[in-house]
Amino acid sequence: MSTYTTTLTWTGGNTGTSSCAGKPDIAINPPTEFGGDAALWTPEDLLVSAVETCLMLTALSVLNRQKIAITSYRSTATGTMEKTPQGLRFTALSVAIEVRAAEADREKAEKAVHLAEKYCPVSNALNIPVQLTVTT
Amino acid sequence: MSTYTTTLTWTGGNTGTSSCAGKPDIAINPPTEFGGDAALWTPEDLLVSAVETCLMLTALSVLNRQKIAITSYRSTATGTMEKTPQGLRFTALSVAIEVRAAEADREKAEKAVHLAEKYCPVSNALNIPVQLTVTT
Numbered sequence: 001m002s003t004y005t006t007t008l009t010w011t012g013g014n015t016g017t018s019s020c021a022g023k024p025d026i027a028i029n030p031p032t033e034f035g036g037d038a039a040l041w042t043p044e045d046l047l048v049s050a051v052e053t054c055l056m057l058t059a060l061s062v063l064n065r066q067k068i069a070i071t072s073y074r075s076t077a078t079g080t081m082e083k084t085p086q087g088l089r090f091t092a093l094s095v096a097i098e099v100r101a102a103e104a105d106r107e108k109a110e111k112a113v114h115l116a117e118k119y120c121p122v123s124n125a126l127n128i129p130v131q132l133t134v135t136t
Numbered sequence: 137m138s139t140y141t142t143t144l145t146w147t148g149g150n151t152g153t154s155s156c157a158g159k160p161d162i163a164i165n166p167p168t169e170f171g172g173d174a175a176l177w178t179p180e181d182l183l184v185s186a187v188e189t190c191l192m193l194t195a196l197s198v199l200n201r202q203k204i205a206i207t208s209y210r211s212t213a214t215g216t217m218e219k220t221p222q223g224l225r226f227t228a229l230s231v232a233i234e235v236r237a238a239e240a241d242r243e244k245a246e247k248a249v250h251l252a253e254k255y256c257p258v259s260n261a262l263n264i265p266v267q268l269t270v271t272t
Contacts (some may be wrong), residue, residue, distance in 0.1 A: 001216060001217070001218050001219075002167060002180075003214050004167070004178065004180040004183075004184050004215045004217070005212060005213065005215075006212075007210070007211065007213075008188045008189060008192055008211045009209075010196070010208060010209035014193065016189060016193075018185045018188065018189050020177060022174055022175055023174075023175060023176060023177050024162075024163075024177075026160075026162065026177075028185075028189045028193075029193070031140070033138055034193075034197070038158050038159075039158055039159060040159060041156060041159050041162075042193075043186045044140040044186075044257070045140050045142055045156045045159070046189065047140075047183070049144075049162065050182035053144055053152060053178075053182065054180075054183075057152075057165070057166045057170075060146070060150055061166075061170070072146065073144075074144065074145050074146070076141060076143050076144075077141065077142050077144070078140065079139065079140045079141075080137060080139050081137070081257055082137050083137075086260075087255050087257070088257045089257055089261070090257055090260075119223050119224070121180070121223070121224045121225055122179050122226075124222075125183065125225070125262055125264055126261055126262060126263060127262060
């Protein structure tokens with residue numbers, strides 16, 4: 001069993017500081033459409049980043065275990081939030097991944113990234129589908 | 137409809153840079169138990185922070201709408217990940233909130249924070265229960 005702990009302090013107005021022991025603080029506020037400053041991370045951004053980064057680290061772990069070397073990995077992730085009868089809800093989350101490997105390993109790398117989706121604990125903690133596209 | 141987009145670039149080994157346009161980058165790597173450096177944020181930390189920060193901003197919004205002034209707000213959030221037959225899974229997420237207000241508003245503030253849980257889009261995106269405790 002592993003536990004992950006963060007702390008949060010309200011810093012006035014609609015801002016706060018999210019902390020995780022020994023790591024750099026993250027200043028947060030609401031999205032601009034809810035009155036926030038575009039220069040700060042929002043909870044919605046953090047959720048999208050959590051999924052995107054977990055997919056990459058899980059993919060790197062699978063690639064490493066399968067001894068597949070990659071030369072680059074980049075992704076773009078987008079979460080969609082909509083007004084529903086129950087209130088604001090995330091309705092979709094998509095991650096577009098571009099992974100590069102030597103020609104002989106390209107197909108294996110693509111499969112490994114798709115496999116990562118199955119194991120990624122963050123995307124598995126969501127009740128919305130995570131749509132993955134992988135290009136090599 | 138609102139969308140939230142982040143990008144991620146692998147920076148070698150088991151590290152990456154999570155970016156959100158116009159905001160400070162966040163360096164990420166796996167938890168120490170999976171070979172990461174304790175000085176960097178992990179996807180697991182980001183997920184816990186996403187829930188914790190969303191609860192606070194939703195609570196501030198409810199408090200503001202109800203014209204309840206608070207004097208301080210702090211919280212600590214912990215996510216628990218366990219090995220299951222399906223692989224590593226988050227099994228619990230708890231958030232302990234301490235909110236302070238003038239004596240006459242304490243009860244109202246506590247109720248407003250509990251109400252926030254119902255509306256928080258990030259905790260509503262999870263398939264695990266978010267356990268909230270509020271002290272005033």
